[in-house]
Amino acid sequence: MGRVEYYDDPAAPAANALVPASNLLVTDDDGAILLQRRRDTGQWALPGGKQDIGESAADCAVRECLEETGIIAEVTDFLGVYSNPVHIVAYSDGEIRQQFEVAYIGRPIGGTPTINDEADGVCWVHPGDLDDYDIHPSMRQQIGDYLSGKYPYLS
Template sequence: MGRTEYYYDPDAPKANTLIPASNLLVVNADGAILMQRRRDTGQWALPGGAQEIGESPAECAARECEEETGVRAEVTGFLGVYSNPAHIIAYSDGEIRQQYEAVYIGRPIGGAPAANDEASDVRWVRPDELDELDIHASMREQIGHYLSGAYPYVG
């Protein structure tokens, strides 16, 4: 499914859905952050996705992490809630979604980074390497709050 992101774009279409989603910012013992390169946008991102009926937001974050990266992780903390009406994601099926993400902090407990249907690359990224990657501004905000210790965030 195609996807176009709008961020503070006055020409963005009007949202028609708000879907609860969760991300997991996984940090290894060396302080590197688990990142995936999304196949749909080509940008680097934290693992995450839509919550399913019957799971908690934290369970969603852990499930999405393993599905998208091959890394099993446990939730160790809460980074914040991110829902910005100026961040719109339009899908080719007509869904136009306002961002809504509960973002958790975690640590790896098994598995290994591996590319898959959703991610063309998965790897551990040191904080000093982040500027070398194409990362959407909303994801950079989340990572920045973690690195600066400015959490929990509610926005």
């Protein structure tokens, strides 16, 4: 399925859906952050995705992390709720979503970074190297909030 992201773009189509999603910001013992390069946009992002019926938001974040990166992680803290009405994601099937993400903080407990159908790159990135990566502004906000140590909880 094709996907186009709009961020603070007056040409963005009007949203017709609000879908709960969860992200997991995983850091290793050296403080590096787990990122995946999305096949659909080519940008680097935190692992995350749409919550399934019957699972909690935290379970969604852990599942998406494993599916998208090969890393088994556990949730250690809550980062915030991100629901920015100027972040629109349009899908080729006609769904146009307004961003709604619940973001958690986690740590790895197993697995190996692995590419897959959704991610053509997976790596650990030290905070000082983040500027070398094409990261969507919404992900940069979440990473920045984490690095500042001031979790907004609601954004």
